[in-house]
Amino acid sequence: MIVNPLSANIMNAVMCGLMSFGLLMTPQKFMQGGEYQRPWFNNLPKERDNKIYYVGQFMAFLMLGGCVVPTLLSPSSQFLCYQMVTIHIINLVQSLVFLCTDKFKDAKPTTQTGKGQWYFMTVLSSVFCVVTFLACLHHTDDVVDTRDTYLSKTVANSVMLVFSSVFGFLFVFFPQHLLSMFWEPTPVEVETPSQTEEGKTQETQEEVKEFMGFKLLNLTDLERWWSLCIGTTILGLNFGMLLDWNIKQPLYTAGSLTTVSTLTLLNLHQVTMRPYKSISERHVKLSWLPNLLMSGVVIGVLASALLYA
Secondary structure, eight states: OOSOHHHHHHHHHHHHHHHHHHHHHOHHHHHHTGGGOOOSSSSOOSOTTOHHHHHHHHHHHHHIIIIIHHHHHOTTOHHHHHHHHHHHHHHHHHHHHHHHSSTTTTTSOOSHHHHHHHHHHHHHHHHHHHHHHHHTSSOOOOOOOOSOBSSOHHHHHHHHHHHHHHHHHHHHHOHHHHHHTTOOOOOEEEOOHHHHHHTOOEEEOOOOOEETTEEOOOOOHHHHHHHHHHHHHHHHHHHHHHHHTOTTOHHHHHHHHHHHHHHHHHHHHHHHHOOSOOOOHHHIIIIIHHHHHHHHHHHHHHHHTTSBO
16 A cells, blocks of 8 residues: 555545635635735635625535545545545646636736745645545445445435536536526626716616526636636546446445535525625526525435435
8 A cells, every 4th residue: 555545535634624614714815815915816806795705615615525524434435535636636737727828817816925825735736636646546345335225325326426517517618607597797887977076886787698598697717717616626526436436435425415415505595695696586586496406305315325224
């Protein structure tokens, strides 16, 4: 055994735990660089109720349910190494694209300290990737829960793979259309000569294209970056199932239940309390509520596969 999976899993869980806690508790402060103000991104919205900070919290729950909680349940699992090495590789490619190209130029930090953080984290992620990869290089038997449950883990995991992969695919390839189904464009404030003298502004709504009756958002580079991170993380977690080649993997069931449950609570909080603006009643009725219902069904399926009959 070159590297014990226990070591790799603990390293990954600590890193994901620290980042997810920052994103979950204070997403704006985290992206701004906290007390030392070394921002990770440029052109961050000043309004705390901007949807980008909801997206950051969404990512935080993915890291908690996909890595931290499963590590607490089974710290020596090689299956977690398969998932995390996939995510590390994808993350390294994304970071290089972010730093070395202009694909997300409006989101790239402009300060040397901000750029330095990215360089350091890229190197650190490379080390974690190598350690996790070495932890994958030994044979382990399939982990199967033989106790009777109300629903087989084969069915539950298959449902979760399909359900989550659809959203992962949309986040990666069609983020504009996906987010437009849950958010509406924010009116743009413009000034007219007469109003400028009086210190007043006028809100105008530019003519926008529509998709399934929803107005298409003009996504910023920051929104496209976080959407890509979410989508690739979801697909990376699911690709780990392919590497493990064990559809009955109980740890995937438990981790998925944690992820879907926490994200459903986050979405329910968004619908009831509206901490983040730009949601219309039409979005709530046609997108948010149906999504809550679908997530509730998936939660029931996953829970049935973990409850012993």
